[in-house]
Amino acid sequence: MVDSGGRRGHAGKIVLIVVACVLVVAVAIGGIAAKYHHDQEQWMRSVAYSKEADKIFRKTLKKMDPKAFTPQGVIRSYTIDERKITHNPMGGIDVTAYVNNDQSLYVFFTLERNGGTGPLEDGGGGNSAKLEKMLDKAYPHLHQGSGGEAD
Known part of the structure; x- marks a missing residue:
């Protein structure tokens, strides 16, 4: 007589090995994806805090406020919100900055590289x-109803 229980035990071990292999591959892929995401976030932060980005932020803010970064200006400083440095689905990096350390006074930028x-x-x-x-209010001749984003 043939013992069929031995075959079931052998088949069970094969299924267990296959499931274990699938789990190992899934965990490895998840780890690689998490590392890629982390690396992308680090890269976006490095771009947002770069001298090149600072020049863009300051130039844009000075267009909005000719007296920016002086005691007479509306805009005296800006601070980047690290939590709001994100990948733009259309390309580039979205960055939100707070003016004068006031979260109700914000400017958002999309940084991108041509090509x-x-x-x-x-x-x-x-x-x-x-x-x-x-x-x-400060510059009525520059800002005639240009409007901002709704609060």
């Missing part, structure tokens, strides 16, 4: 309605 290798550029953005109102 992926050129110099860093400001791909557009916007600012809070509260900041826009302050700029309209």
